[in-house]
Amino acid sequence: MIVVIKPHTPPDLIAEVIAEVEKLGYTAHTISGALQTVVAAIGDETTHTTLESLNALPQVERVMPVQKRYKLVSRESHPEPTVIDVDGVPVGGSAFAVIAGPCSVESEEQLLTTAHAVKAAGATLLRGGAYKPRTSPYEFQGLGQEGLRLLRLARQETGLKIVTELLSEYDADLVAGTADVLQIGARNSQNFRLLIAAAKTGKPILLKRGLSQRIEEWLLSAEYILSAGNPNVMLCERGIRTFETYTRNTLDLAAVAVAKRESHLPVIVDPSQGCGRADLVPSLCAGAVALGADGLIIEVHPNPAEALSDGQQQVDFKSFGRLMDSLNPFLKVMGRTGKA
Amino acid sequence: MIVVIKPHTPPDLIAEVIAEVEKLGYTAHTISGALQTVVAAIGDETTHTTLESLNALPQVERVMPVQKRYKLVSRESHPEPTVIDVDGVPVGGSAFAVIAGPCSVESEEQLLTTAHAVKAAGATLLRGGAYKPRTSPYEFQGLGQEGLRLLRLARQETGLKIVTELLSEYDADLVAGTADVLQIGARNSQNFRLLIAAAKTGKPILLKRGLSQRIEEWLLSAEYILSAGNPNVMLCERGIRTFETYTRNTLDLAAVAVAKRESHLPVIVDPSQGCGRADLVPSLCAGAVALGADGLIIEVHPNPAEALSDGQQQVDFKSFGRLMDSLNPFLKVMGRTGKA
């Protein structure tokens, strides 16, 4: 860490800073600049206590960390890309994964027709929420266990692997009993206890980025899962919250490139949540492929106008088929396989 | 709801919208404007399915809700301000509550000296985290049950009521066994299952606003707690995430005035998290009082430079004493009581 001392600080107050730095186990190295002194604190920042509390001293202007805070998820620790085996379906590396299905599981007919349609178009994993986190307590909260049953039925009928959201620590084993991949939603991206509970099921985890989570913090949320013993994390960029109102969120496609540079984990893009408008989904999918995403998670519904949640961002079967066809040439340019 | 139809839409496609509106149980009322048609959908928006899914129809330009989505927390449903009884200490109404204490419980000595100091200065509730949500898994995660024991000890010695954070559904009964007020942190503000678990303990709840939670969404998180049968919610503004980097967060003091206008619940301000810098805390406290806040939650530590978490935003005992004295004249102007 670098501790910047305020200009015109007398030597005894600089000595006080140095003493604190050394008390906390770092080696202090003082550099007197033209106008200001900085104290470089040498030591492993991930194992020592942070020095940021030194900001509490009036003679300290700023404390600047030097090292990265994540280790297990970093490219440095694991230069090769991680390929996750979802019960036979690879995610990451040269494989490109398309996860598709309804926002919420609403009924047997809705789910099964969608599962068959997305499979026919080339998806290999089926999404569908049985437990739904809704902003208002008066909105549809999902079918719960009946939803899980329908997801198992859909897998049995189509062979598609199941991606579904975990909302509660209490449900971890229950949901993991059905899911091939546990999804952690954006609103729970820093619900650290849920991350750990999910990790412990041993299932692969799709970790959505929080609404206003910095990339570093998102990687640290993944670090919670890896450090709890589960290496199978897919990062999922799903749009961040900004001032823009035309789109529901601002899809941060640069974050895909950043996450792939900083980490070995596969990165999935959610264009449906990312913009909240079905008409923009195909363009965003193409952009995500070209930017190097390892997969997409796309909301598909037989009749979006009557969906019980987020109909405005779900595409219908015909649009989904066209969308999948339109991605093929981009996947080819990127050297990607994995789509039927 | 108001459904705005795109310009130049032929009558049969307008009829299709009207049919959907009525299928979902609303009465449709069509208004043909100069350039565009709008369909007003008459019906209670909090009990009917939302029409936002109609955005999926290509002839629909926009769907605009008319009604507010929260009921139990609204001023309309409960014009008088709610006063919460925290085991004899009132929060809300004319009473002004000062919650003070360390960010984390670190040791018996740290907690007890702080408890005595904040009591002497006029605080009536003691804060202190036994379970800490930390961005990185390598940071101090709190003392856990030992922290709870120390909080009970501090209450016994000082009579201060205890405010401490609940991180996990599993711990709800355990933490409620010690806490007089359960705190829900900003990162869990839309962890709806945790909100419900907290509600069911029957303890008053301090609900922090999420990092990028709109005021409407914050009130809806409170609505989850009230609709689960617990009316004792204190809203807590603790700064939102913006582009500014000088401060850790941007304290949204206007949100205090908005929340008190929209809701009957008391509103507490957290200036410590709100700016992340001890030197700004006194000014923000004064501003919060003048803006009508019902209380403050302030981080206080015997030696902030050596704090195990967030030392930079904790004030020491002497500063806290001065701060409390400086608030007296503002409290008097506001006609507030409750500080010793």
Add this chain to the structure above:
Amino acid sequence: MIVVIKPHTPPDLIAEVIAEVEKLGYTAHTISGALQTVVAAIGDETTHTTLESLNALPQVERVMPVQKRYKLVSRESHPEPTVIDVDGVPVGGSAFAVIAGPCSVESEEQLLTTAHAVKAAGATLLRGGAYKPRTSPYEFQGLGQEGLRLLRLARQETGLKIVTELLSEYDADLVAGTADVLQIGARNSQNFRLLIAAAKTGKPILLKRGLSQRIEEWLLSAEYILSAGNPNVMLCERGIRTFETYTRNTLDLAAVAVAKRESHLPVIVDPSQGCGRADLVPSLCAGAVALGADGLIIEVHPNPAEALSDGQQQVDFKSFGRLMDSLNPFLKVMGRTGKA
């Protein structure tokens, strides 16, 4: 416009709203809903005074505009894409434009070697700032008229068309005497007088989106230029300001798709400003092409580490050549021409 009346408003206060609506020239149409009344105000919102001031009435809860505020830039007014003729180089339609060159014009050697390098790699327009808007008055402000002279020299030597920034109304004719395209920077995107002065030169204009400009506002800035008689506007997405700190800005690639849907104007993407890091530029370029951008503006410098401004986001000649080659297959998929 839709004027939402608060619940429980007595009829005389509703009548007051209706009277104001009609006084301002609209036809009022009242709809009594389950809980609330709304007044639909019928009339052309772009020629009538806005009703938003009615929010000043205590019985009004909200005023919601219905119509779009932009006309000349809208797709509705001009369904075909605009193709701008930059002195023989087309921008828009099937043509894809690559604008490349240094952030600032620094010297004859720097500019001419760069011009030759970017031309060899396939760019058709040369960028370079002679007048630089800098956050601090102590930073390099550009070479001014000498910079303009060097840009003319570069055009003469390479045939590349010149894109350079206009900072001041006073300089409009001077800069237009050199520029083939006038650039309006992000910080001037709502400097309406500069927009009008630029429009009046008759030169095509590259209009950058402001740091926190909503898409609607960006289109309205373009509307200023079109309504001042200049139809040749290229919209330029260059990243918006968010909470993320890994990248300098957050490139909003969805805005490309939105702008092309809402408007007939060509849309250019600036990945250099968009992320502020040279290493991310190639991925963002590929994404921009796949998302339907009509061109790119890329910062290129012979030795970025010694650049007088923004070296961290400029690519060197070798990287630029590789980048251009890597875009070819994406351009082919998109059916784009225009690159050598």
Add this chain to the structure above:
Amino acid sequence: MIVVIKPHTPPDLIAEVIAEVEKLGYTAHTISGALQTVVAAIGDETTHTTLESLNALPQVERVMPVQKRYKLVSRESHPEPTVIDVDGVPVGGSAFAVIAGPCSVESEEQLLTTAHAVKAAGATLLRGGAYKPRTSPYEFQGLGQEGLRLLRLARQETGLKIVTELLSEYDADLVAGTADVLQIGARNSQNFRLLIAAAKTGKPILLKRGLSQRIEEWLLSAEYILSAGNPNVMLCERGIRTFETYTRNTLDLAAVAVAKRESHLPVIVDPSQGCGRADLVPSLCAGAVALGADGLIIEVHPNPAEALSDGQQQVDFKSFGRLMDSLNPFLKVMGRTGKA
């Protein structure tokens, strides 16, 4: 500056960085840490070229500036608060200034009745826009020179000093011929040429913070004015753009405390723009006083519902009178004078 080298960089590539640092005139000082090397570059950062371009080198992980970039506006350079003399009315120090008046000058009657009303309530400066920056070209753009004439008339009749906005370099002398204080609007806060043109008139300047301007950047905009020879700048916090939609902007009241700590310039708060809702203005005014603001700029209109611009945020005469009365006890606590 501190240049952080990536882990595992071989010595020759570190030497390359050191060579660049020294080539740019700094003295390099190398510190080898546990995992990483940092190069401290010693030299005055405000007179040397920035090293941020070194980020272009692949072995550089990050460049961190140490010094502050503003000098003339800093508290360090000028420990006493600046008191600006606006033709006899002091702004700053113990004086508290209330600037009030309509958003736009609309007519003689509107302006004069407002001027008399705000004077009677205790304001000492009159605001009113003759040139209005409007998001859409179809909105009311102000009365121009006729508006200036009316402002002069209002000053003659009431003695109130005039605060009015400068939109264009071309108008600098014209507007300065009427104004006692030139206002620079949020959308022009980084229109550096306008800042310089305004500075050169010699009139005091009210500099609004940009919609998404960091505090450091706002101070640097002020630095442009001071370094152009005009020391009379009032900083004006007017709300920043965030994701919140209930209020038009998010008033950053902490920025008042920060600006007063970092700079000697007076800080004015604009609650009208800051929230965009007249009903919140009184609370925000009280908060601003308690937080240490040196003045307020408040929009007042005889009939806000019929205002030609921003009626929703303007208060009427009666509300303004009550508001002014309500501020008195807060001003007394703060030891402020200046209100009648």
